[in-house]
Amino acid sequence: MGFSELVDTKPKTAYMLANEAVARALLEADVKVAAFYPGSPTSEILDTMGAFAPSFDDLVVEVAANEKVAFETAAGASFAGVRSFTSMKSVGLNVASDAFYSIGYTGVRGGMVLLIADDPHAHSSQSEQDGRFFAFPAHVPMLEPATAQEAHDMVAYAYELSERYGMVVMIRTTTRVNHQSSLVSVGQVKRSPRSRHPWKDVRAPYFTLSATARKLKGERLASLALMQRDAAECPFTTVSEGEGDIGIITSGVSYLYTIESLQTLGISPSVLKLGMTHPLPTATIAAFLQGKRTVVVVEELMPYLEREVRSIAQETAPHVHILGKMSGDFPYVGEYSIPVVVQGLSSALGIDGAPPYEAHRVKVEALKEGIPHRSPIFCPGCPHRATLWSVYMALKGTDYVLNNDIGCYSMYLMEPYNSSDSLLCMGASLGVSSGMQHVLSDQVVAFVGDSTFFHAALPGLVNAVHNNHNLLLVIFNNSVTAMTGQQPNPGSDFGPLPVTRLNIEQVVRGIGVEHVYPVDTFDPKGNIPIIKEALAHTGVRVVISNGPCALYNDRLRRKAGTPIVPNAVDHGVCDAIYACVRKVHCPAIQLDEATKKSVIQADLCNGCNVCAKMCPVGAINPRGGDGA
Amino acid sequence: MKDAYNIILSGVGGQGLMLLSSVFGEVCAKTGTHIVTGEQHGLSQRSGSISVHLRIGADALSPLIAYGEADLAIAMEATEALRYLEYLREGAPIVMSSRVIHPPLETAALVDAGAADHDYFALADIMERLRGVTTSIVALDALALAEKAGTARAENVVLLGAACGVKGFPLKADDAREAVERIVPPKTVEANRAAFDMGFDACCAAFEE
Numbered sequence: 001m002g003f004s005e006l007v008d009t010k011p012k013t014a015y016m017l018a019n020e021a022v023a024r025a026l027l028e029a030d031v032k033v034a035a036f037y038p039g040s041p042t043s044e045i046l047d048t049m050g051a052f053a054p055s056f057d058d059l060v061v062e063v064a065a066n067e068k069v070a071f072e073t074a075a076g077a078s079f080a081g082v083r084s085f086t087s088m089k090s091v092g093l094n095v096a097s098d099a100f101y102s103i104g105y106t107g108v109r110g111g112m113v114l115l116i117a118d119d120p121h122a123h124s125s126q127s128e129q130d131g132r133f134f135a136f137p138a139h140v141p142m143l144e145p146a147t148a149q150e151a152h153d154m155v156a157y158a159y160e161l162s163e164r165y166g167m168v169v170m171i172r173t174t175t176r177v178n179h180q181s182s183l184v185s186v187g188q189v190k191r192s193p194r195s196r197h198p199w200k201d202v203r204a205p206y207f208t209l210s211a212t213a214r215k216l217k218g219e220r221l222a223s224l225a226l227m228q229r230d231a232a233e234c235p236f237t238t239v240s241e242g243e244g245d246i247g248i249i250t251s252g253v254s255y256l257y258t259i260e261s262l263q264t265l266g267i268s269p270s271v272l273k274l275g276m277t278h279p280l281p282t283a284t285i286a287a288f289l290q291g292k293r294t295v296v297v298v299e300e301l302m303p304y305l306e307r308e309v310r311s312i313a314q315e316t317a318p319h320v321h322i323l324g325k326m327s328g329d330f331p332y333v334g335e336y337s338i339p340v341v342v343q344g345l346s347s348a349l350g351i352d353g354a355p356p357y358e359a360h361r362v363k364v365e366a367l368k369e370g371i372p373h374r375s376p377i378f379c380p381g382c383p384h385r386a387t388l389w390s391v392y393m394a395l396k397g398t399d400y401v402l403n404n405d406i407g408c409y410s411m412y413l414m415e416p417y418n419s420s421d422s423l424l425c426m427g428a429s430l431g432v433s434s435g436m437q438h439v440l441s442d443q444v445v446a447f448v449g450d451s452t453f454f455h456a457a458l459p460g461l462v463n464a465v466h467n468n469h470n471l472l473l474v475i476f477n478n479s480v481t482a483m484t485g486q487q488p489n490p491g492s493d494f495g496p497l498p499v500t501r502l503n504i505e506q507v508v509r510g511i512g513v514e515h516v517y518p519v520d521t522f523d524p525k526g527n528i529p530i531i532k533e534a535l536a537h538t539g540v541r542v543v544i545s546n547g548p549c550a551l552y553n554d555r556l557r558r559k560a561g562t563p564i565v566p567n568a569v570d571h572g573v574c575d576a577i578y579a580c581v582r583k584v585h586c587p588a589i590q591l592d593e594a595t596k597k598s599v600i601q602a603d604l605c606n607g608c609n610v611c612a613k614m615c616p617v618g619a620i621n622p623r624g625g626d627g628a
Numbered sequence: 629m630k631d632a633y634n635i636i637l638s639g640v641g642g643q644g645l646m647l648l649s650s651v652f653g654e655v656c657a658k659t660g661t662h663i664v665t666g667e668q669h670g671l672s673q674r675s676g677s678i679s680v681h682l683r684i685g686a687d688a689l690s691p692l693i694a695y696g697e698a699d700l701a702i703a704m705e706a707t708e709a710l711r712y713l714e715y716l717r718e719g720a721p722i723v724m725s726s727r728v729i730h731p732p733l734e735t736a737a738l739v740d741a742g743a744a745d746h747d748y749f750a751l752a753d754i755m756e757r758l759r760g761v762t763t764s765i766v767a768l769d770a771l772a773l774a775e776k777a778g779t780a781r782a783e784n785v786v787l788l789g790a791a792c793g794v795k796g797f798p799l800k801a802d803d804a805r806e807a808v809e810r811i812v813p814p815k816t817v818e819a820n821r822a823a824f825d826m827g828f829d830a831c832c833a834a835f836e837e
Contacts, residue, residue, distance in 0.1 A: 015653025
């Protein structure tokens with residue numbers, strides 16, 4: 001939906017992405033402070049809130065250095081008495097979990113909501129982590145929307161719950177909820193003024209330690225027991241009575257797959273859809289189990305609900321067969337879809353009538369044999385392409401180990417490069433390199449992007465300098481957090497609200513690194529001797545490769561009215577050496593089918609000139625060499 | 629019979645698939661028709677394979693189309709038409725661009741194998757394989773038509789216009805054209821309108837043949 005419509009305060013029904021619907025709901029809920037670190041599939045919540053910020057002077061939106069700081073910023077604002085929000089991807093909560101577990105004890109004052117988005121299928125994550133398992137040990141209530149409308153509506157409900165019990169509330173989504181667009185009915189936006197007040201007006205203790213911890217834990221567990229009533233009466237929990245003695249229990253997007261799969265199979269068992277999945281409505285589930293012969297649990301990732309339902313059944317309805325993943329009927333790996341759920345239900349219930357999804361897929365797979373892969377690759381104009389080539393050339397002939405990190409440059413581990421040895425999580429390249437340099441005889445090289453540097457690699461660099469480690473760190477400084485949509489980071493000169501830009505070189509020197517080499521990314525040949533010099537030294541050495549993200553740079557150029565001048569190949573000069581193909585791997589370059597010489601597609605070329613600099617015969621320039 | 633019309637949209641990152649999704653949404657919002665999509669965001673980069681599952685109708689709940697249940701495929705690039713073919717119903721129409729954007733890895737493999745005596749995965753081969761599922765295919769040189777209309781960026785709108793010429797397509801051509809005019813930058817309205825009409829006319833002509 002258009003931003004002007006989204007920011008307009010009147011109620012309406014409009015087409016929007018679920019993440020936009022959440023942001024709109026945050027405006028309606030009069031949230032005052034929202035802090036984020038971007039991460040797919042939640043980034044559009046940040047983007048939309050960031051776009052809102054200039055329109056509402058009572059709203060604070062910040063891009064934080066990492067998820068932990070974002071979570072703590074929201075916590076502080078809540079302690080001080082206003083509504084606050086943060087959202088993060090599944091693994092983001094690993095970073096924020098230290099604060100998350102403590103706040104499960106201390107509680108909050110102003111309503112505080114955390115949205116975490118899991119990524120079944122690991123579309124854009126390092127794992128298929130199931131964030132639902134955070135809620136139980138942290139004593140934090142959890143809601144799960146199925147649709148964009150529910151994602152919107154749950155926000156108001158979550159704040160109400162958070163303030164009634166003085167606890168943080170977690171909304172847990174999955175990729176197919178966040179990245180669902182549909183018509184959403186939204187309410188009136190009515191903002192209250194944000195004024196400062198003294199701490200004494202809201203003062204309360206927010207610490208947890210030994211005796212206090214034991215007391216607080218008891219209180220939280222008591223609150224969760226009271227919340228059984230909310231779980232039972234949750235407006236997002238529904239029971240549809242069906243035929244026979246079969247029941248289905250499900251939640252989130254799996255509910256949508258389930259309803260359509262039942263239509264497809266032509267059966268209509270009872271369905272319990274859970275809107276609150278911690279605490280689970282024990283009495284509701286027990287009542288649903290009564291009189292059933294079989295209950296199938298439909299949920300993605302790990303058997304969270306299935307284990308709970310089994311345990312409730314053991315107490316109240318031991319003869320009911322509970323089927324799902326643990327019975328072998330549904331897969332543990334990958335995301336669900338109608339074919340997966342139809343297959344699972346057919347297997348669990350022993351019924352036929354499933355459409356021939358698999359036969360169709362297999363038939364088409366045969367037709368697709370040999371189709372060229374279009375795997376993720378650096379964009380035309382991407383600065384990483386040149387940096388990676390320079391680093392590769394400088395390291396050529398040496399023995400080295402390369403520890404990668406999270407960002408677009410992660411793609412160095414994929415085709416056609418296949419050139420990374422490890423990639424664990426945000427900021428791990430430094431710690432892993434530190435461990436390796438104690439043991440290996442090779443050059444130890446770590447990669448990190450600017451955003452990841454500030455996010456979690458700083459302590460690693462501090463540690464390496466302090467402990468006199470011997471490694472080369474290459475920082476890919478492209479000015480933004482590129483992979484998630486070019487959001488700002490502490491090294492950027494912009495943000496939703498005014499910011500101060502941190503200079504990476506100053507930070508690195510301030511930590512005490514003596515050998516620092518800032519280079520211009522787009523001079524790939526000129527950078528080889530500089531990187532070689534860095535390799536010749538010992539101790540901690542840092543190469544900072546400066547060059548803007550191509551997509552971000554496009555935005556800057558559009559804004560400034562600077563035209564993008566594409567390159568062309570002069571076929572009179574081109575000698576079909578293919579340096580532009582082998583060394584550059586740019587999506588804008590392909591071969592002319594007749595002459596088999598390189599051609600640059602003008603609408604894809606970004607004009608970065610890296611291919612022109614690689615061409616040994618000078619066949620590439622903006623005019624194709626012939627003035628055409 | 630389910631009230632659901634399923635469209636699988638595909639293309640190469642940067643070709644403007646999300647604008648098409650917005651056009652469908654705008655029209656459905658105006659007519660109060662239920663719509664749900666499964667979109668591919670995430671790794672934000674140009675030139676990767678990209679798809680959007682788009683479903684219209686009261687029974688369309690799941691954000692993903694089941695294999696063999698898409699009523700229409702709209703492909704901005706020929707290889708991508710083939711890549712998501714498992715979603716298309718047997719015999720259902722494909723509206724596609726005849727443009728082939730060869731991925732850099734394919735070009736690199738071609739060069740390594742010896743470009744002089746090896747060839748790309750070709751359009752004719754793609755078309756032959758598509759016909760294994762459907763013969764109802766409208767393939768347009770959408771880039772050329774868009775350039776003729778005034779902007780190469782309107783490749784997507786050419787194909788949207790063409791889709792509006794498909795029998796059973798759930799959006800009225802006038803509604804879709806109007807939504808495009810509302811969504812695109814004001815300076816490009818004329819070019820996009822022309823692109824839409826060229827696509828529509830080309831599709832109608834193709835079906836008459």
